[in-house]
Amino acid sequence: MHNFKKLKIWNESMNLVSESYKLTRGFPKFETYGLMNQMNRCAVSIPxxxxxxSSKSSNKHFATYLENSLGSAFEWETQLNVAFNENYINEEKFKELEQKIKQIQKMISSFKSGLKPS
Known part of the structure; x- marks a missing residue:
């Protein structure tokens, strides 16, 4: 078992959750139950x-959850693109967050690859 609070991938993902909530507060009100809700739920799903x-008894099971986390990270990246395409965020913020999510995706993939079968 892993102490998830000590994992860099968990901490970086938690930072992304905060970023997502801050970002979506600026979305139009009609997106409350649309893109705003979906982005935040997706961000929360990653960590x-x-x-x-991390609570699972085998690395094989842990890897499955990391796969789900990675899927949510890619989904959030798509939603970030939608937000940019709809002009809800400027290009500077888009590029900053795009870099963050790509880094998180790489970190999760690397961590998953480094798990020893148990």
Whole structure:
């Protein structure tokens, strides 16, 4: 078992959750139950899957949760693109967050690859 609070991937993902909430507060009100809700749920899903997976008794099971976390990271990246395309965020913020999510994706993939079968 892993202590998820000590994992860099979990901490970086938690930072992204905060970024997502800050970002979506500026979205139009009609997006409250649309893109705003979806982006935040997706962002929360990334560290949630990491922490849930860390409780599993085998690395094989943990890897499944990391896979889900990675899927949520790619989904969030798509939603970030939608927000940019709809002019909800400027190009500077888009590029900054795009770099962050790509880094998180790489970190999760690397961590998953480094898990020893148990």
């Amino acid at each position: 949630s899957n990491i922490s849930e997976g």
